[in-house]
Amino acid sequence: MRVLLLAEHNNDTLDPATRSALTAARQLGGDIDILVIGDACRPVAENASRLAGVSRVLWVEAAHFREPAAENLASQVLAVASGYSHVLAAATSMGKSVMPRVAAVLDVAQISEVIGVLGVDTFSRPIYAGNATQTVQSFDPVKVITVRVSAFDASDEGGAAPIEPVEAVSDCGLSRVVGRQLTRTGRPELGSADVVVAGGRGLGSRENFIALLEPLAQELDAAIGATRAAVDAGFVSNDLQIGQTGKVVAPRLYIAVGLSGAIQHLAGMKDSQVIVAINKDADAPILQVADYGLVGDLFEIVPALIDALR
Amino acid sequence: MKILVSVKRVVDYNVKVRVRADGSGVETANVRMSMNPFDEIAVEEAVRLRESGVATEVVVVSAGAAQCQDTLRTALALGADRAVLVETGAELQPLTVAKLLKAVCQREQPKLVLCGKQATDDDASQTGPMLAALLGWSQATFASKLTVSGDRLTVAREVDGGLETVECLLPAIVTADLRLNVPRYVTLPNIMKAKRKPLDTVTPEFLQVDVTPRLKTIQVCEPPARAAGRRVADVAELVAALSSRGVIA
Ligand SMILES: Cc1cc2nc3c(=O)[nH]c(=O)nc-3n(C[C@H](O)[C@H](O)[C@H](O)COP(=O)(O)OP(=O)(O)OC[C@H]3O[C@@H](n4cnc5c(N)ncnc54)[C@H](O)[C@@H]3O)c2cc1C
Numbered sequence A: 001m002r003v004l005l006l007a008e009h010n011n012d013t014l015d016p017a018t019r020s021a022l023t024a025a026r027q028l029g030g031d032i033d034i035l036v037i038g039d040a041c042r043p044v045a046e047n048a049s050r051l052a053g054v055s056r057v058l059w060v061e062a063a064h065f066r067e068p069a070a071e072n073l074a075s076q077v078l079a080v081a082s083g084y085s086h087v088l089a090a091a092t093s094m095g096k097s098v099m100p101r102v103a104a105v106l107d108v109a110q111i112s113e114v115i116g117v118l119g120v121d122t123f124s125r126p127i128y129a130g131n132a133t134q135t136v137q138s139f140d141p142v143k144v145i146t147v148r149v150s151a152f153d154a155s156d157e158g159g160a161a162p163i164e165p166v167e168a169v170s171d172c173g174l175s176r177v178v179g180r181q182l183t184r185t186g187r188p189e190l191g192s193a194d195v196v197v198a199g200g201r202g203l204g205s206r207e208n209f210i211a212l213l214e215p216l217a218q219e220l221d222a223a224i225g226a227t228r229a230a231v232d233a234g235f236v237s238n239d240l241q242i243g244q245t246g247k248v249v250a251p252r253l254y255i256a257v258g259l260s261g262a263i264q265h266l267a268g269m270k271d272s273q274v275i276v277a278i279n280k281d282a283d284a285p286i287l288q289v290a291d292y293g294l295v296g297d298l299f300e301i302v303p304a305l306i307d308a309l310r
Numbered sequence B: 001m002k003i004l005v006s007v008k009r010v011v012d013y014n015v016k017v018r019v020r021a022d023g024s025g026v027e028t029a030n031v032r033m034s035m036n037p038f039d040e041i042a043v044e045e046a047v048r049l050r051e052s053g054v055a056t057e058v059v060v061v062s063a064g065a066a067q068c069q070d071t072l073r074t075a076l077a078l079g080a081d082r083a084v085l086v087e088t089g090a091e092l093q094p095l096t097v098a099k100l101l102k103a104v105c106q107r108e109q110p111k112l113v114l115c116g117k118q119a120t121d122d123d124a125s126q127t128g129p130m131l132a133a134l135l136g137w138s139q140a141t142f143a144s145k146l147t148v149s150g151d152r153l154t155v156a157r158e159v160d161g162g163l164e165t166v167e168c169l170l171p172a173i174v175t176a177d178l179r180l181n182v183p184r185y186v187t188l189p190n191i192m193k194a195k196r197k198p199l200d201t202v203t204p205e206f207l208q209v210d211v212t213p214r215l216k217t218i219q220v221c222e223p224p225a226r227a228a229g230r231r232v233a234d235v236a237e238l239v240a241a242l243s244s245r246g247v248i249a
């Protein structure tokens, strides 16, 4: 068995999502090669080579991989994929754009958002916004998988894998990235934060959202998240949406403020270790999954909570 | 320019699904079904492109049982011009759907295909990019804004860190995210009009696509339930509970 893991990075540092996907890869057994595709991304290859359980780092550099298009990433993966029994990536927006292309060209199924490795060909994954868990077995010669990051702990360092340069495929010219507007919050990254403070429509406005949740997050060194309703209303940027179609998080502590707990939101946070909900409606569904529910007006409770934490 | 939009019939997003006692799947009998919400957004976008003169025709395609006709009629009521049903009783997985859509694309020759970014039943998020790969076309997933100019498409994509803008060569596949638009309401007159719009039916055999699934579902089960929590009276009790549990310092 040989596993190829596609790395997620920004040409400088390896994304923690890849370290979680590596943990899933290690549960398969066999040799694991990490594929780093980028431009001037040697530091990433070095990062990857230090991770425990890695056999080799395959390192590809080309100018068109600076801001890579999914079409080019997929053709690079395909160029090295032969001989591997498993091709993995984290289920990030990159992984979800590239891996289906890889699977289709190999004429094999893709298995999305794997949360459990039950054997070399058997995996579990959530369906219906996490309201059911499906166990699937693949009969394809190659298993192409995306891994749900929140379901696996990040692998540690402790390795010293060789870094092998690989020739880059040429730019297929189908599409190119012409701009990026990345959100900089100054807060811990949502996907890997230990504590998440999430707000919903109940906050009422962008001003309230920031005035109440920023200091709360500050006290707890937490990442900030939001519901779709809060994002649609412009309280925060889209990449902070948690749920079926947003980020999936499983922090040690999740504080839900002024959000109802729709199925689609629960899908992204119900595996958190401890859930606290602050809501004025005693019947809000979020209170049914909360370990600690506080029924009342968030505009009184949140400032009091910030005071109590200081 | 012709636009093709794929629409899937799924359990309505408001329904809380139940897992069948024998673990074979999720109960779909006597459950409210509707169009996958992302596909509704995709249809709306295509109709807007036709209304603004960018597109000339909007063809909607669904694969599945005969009841998918209802989904297609809804898409026609939203403003699509014509529908194609690929009728089959087989279990369809994304790779198969992508192959069926490819075969339909080869007959219809659209310049742009719009899919939902994911189906809310299998939550796979695969079909669009798979179709793009099978056709050798460009792709833009998770679209929240789309503009066509000449033979190019500019798409704002919702990615993990924020927004990314890509420029794609046509023909292209775009998958619709939630914020691409807000679909219009279907009105009664438009439902009546939709009944007279053409709806063709083909089969996988006719399209020469093998629908044998590649993945076998071994079991479907309920996720582990969370232990019942408790109500706390005030902030002091909450903070005490959290610190005695060791989750805050
Ligand atoms: C296809 C699809 C995908 C979706 N994906 C997602 C997703 O990924 N993530 C997501 O979050 N949603 C998603 N949604 C939307 C989801 O269905 C809900 O509409 C959304 O989560 C509701 O957001 P909310 O809880 O902020 O708002 P609401 O449901 O309006 O809840 C607001 C809550 O705030 C409380 N409140 C109001 N004022 C106060 C106050 N002063 N003090 C205390 N409490 C107060 C209210 O009691 C209420 O419970 C999706 C929907 C669809 C159709």
Ligand SMILES: Nc1ncnc2c1ncn2[C@@H]1O[C@H](COP(=O)(O)O)[C@@H](O)[C@H]1O
Residues within 6 Å of the ligand: B006, B007, B008, B009, B036, B038, B039, B061, B062, B063, B064, B092, B094, B097, B114, B115, B116, B117, B118, B119, B120, B122, B123, B124, B125, B126, B127, B128
């Ligand atoms: N049976 C189907 N018929 C028509 N379109 C489909 C079907 N299955 C998936 N799709 C399309 O592919 C998108 C993504 O589905 P999935 O890859 O299953 O998450 C959906 O939003 C639809 O646009």
